[in-house]
Amino acid sequence: MNSKRILLIIGGGIAAYKSLELIRELARRGIASRCILTKAGAEFVTPLSVSALSGEKCFTDLFSLDDEAEMGHIQLSRSADLVVVCPATADLLAKAAHGHANDLASTTLMATDKPVLMVPAMNVRMWEHAATKRNVATLRADGTAVIEPDEGAMAxxxxxxxxxxxVLAIADEVEAQLDRHSGPKPLTGAHVLVTAGPTREPLDPVRFLSNHSSGKQGYAIAGALADLGARVTLVSGPVSIAPPRGVDMVPVETARDMLKACETALPADVFISVAAVADWRPAISSSKKLKLKDAGETLPSLTLSENPDILATLSKKRKNRPGLVIGFAAETHDVEELARAKMKRKGCDWIVANDVSGDVMGGSENEIALVTKDEIERWPRMDKLAVARQLADRIAQTIGHPGKNQLAAE
Incomplete structure (x- = not known):
């Protein structure tokens, strides 16, 4: 998604401020925005704020000689992969439906040869007006995508x-539209198996052993791989975030559940073990809630059993071993040294090593070193979505050129 760009037309209305959030969210997903701000939109947000977030000049005036010399409205209308109108007012919907072209936004919509996505926002009476319904029907018949607005209290x-x-729903639809109109993707036809989140090992019906993993990094990786065309199976422990668009989600609780789900999902071209799997589980899980002992009685001891090693199990399979097996090493010290040792011990091909002594677990950023059999690539600290995109690109390069890396024999 790194090379994708939209042309964002910002209409008037109180919802215009959300267009700034949309620019930021799309940037997080690797999608750049070039923007047109209508005269009505400028009553709610400023060209300066739009430019600051998009990193590009904000266009406002059809008759600006400077803008026409720099990038005429025809070129502007065709400079992106998708044109997004957000918010799309009743006026903009009417202009687009009837071919009016009396300002920069409407002229650009008439001149573009790219797909268009309308994101309406207006008063309920305006949305339900017969004229708006006719205009929306006309636009859809002409091939324009129109999102249904949400229902709720209005300003x-x-x-x-x-x-x-x-905003997240709009960004998802933008990605879906870009996917729909893009060419072949580098991971089309590949099956990637990803684990994410923590596991929970029950002590009794109300208590369990677990850890602080949020699942954010694994979910971001699964989404980035799906964006590159892969069929992604995401086996996830309990988390509080929604699964990425376009992945096959398999929810699990325990480490043994996770291993079984992974083996069921095979064969796969790539396996990425991101989940923070509990190393141990209670040897005995009580069917009833454990009670505190009376004063003077000895506290009960807790006997642990070792959980299955999912990464090692899939790495060392003789049959159906994925061609590329990637593990994660969450360490608090000697990160790279321990990662190399883990890669050798587990039998995997790559290790993504990260220092979790700070705020990585549950946080939004990560700083990792990609350890392969030949080298260590040290990536700068970046948000987890950026890490996911970079790893997905690296995987696409590798399995697209099988001779480039010596992968473990099946």
Whole structure:
């Protein structure tokens, strides 16, 4: 997704401020935004704020000689992979449906040869008006994608359909539209198996052994691989985040559940073991809640049993071993040295090593070293989505050129 770009047309209305959040969210996903701000939109957000977030000039005026000399409206209309109108007001919907071209936004919509996505936001009465319904139907018949608005309380005090959808939902739809209109992807046809999140090992019906893993890094990796065209099976322990768009989700609880789900998902071209799997489980799990002992009685001891080693098990399979097996090493000291030792011990091909002595577990950023049999690549600290995209690109390069790396024999 790193080379994708949208042209974002920002219409008027209180929902215009959410376009700034959308620019930021799309940037997190590797999608750049070039922006047109309508005259009405400029009543709610400024060209300076749009430029600051997009990193590019914000275009506003059809008759600006400087802008026309720098990038004319025809070139601007064709400079992106997708045109997104957010918020799409009733006025912009009407202009686009009837071919009006009396300002930069409407002229650009008339001149573009790229797919268009409309994200409406307006008063409920305006959205339900017969004219708006006709305009939306016309646009859809002409091939324009129009998202249904959300229902809820509005700034005007009324309630009903017409609210701008949530920014994450809009960003998901932008990615879906880009996917729909893009060419072949580098991981199309590949099956990638990813584990994520913690596991929970029950002591009794209400208590368990677990860890602080949020699942964010594994989920981001699964999403980035799906964006590159892979069929992704995500085996996840209990987390509080939604699964990425386009992946096959398999929820599990314990380490033994996770191993069984992984073996069921094979064969796979790539296996990435991101999950923070509990090394031990209680030897005996009580069917009833354990009670505190009375004063003077000895506290009960806890006997542990070793959990199956999922990474080693899949790495050392004689049959159905994935061609590329990647483990994660979450360490608090001697990170690279311990990662090399883990790669040799587990029999995997790569180790993604990270220092979790700070705020990595549960946080939004990560700093990793990619350890292979030949080298160590040290990546700068970046957010987990950026780490995921870089790792997905590295995987695509590798399995696209099988001779480049010597992978473990099946």
């Amino acid at each position: 005007c005090g009324e309630f009903g359909p017409g609210r701008l959808p949530e």
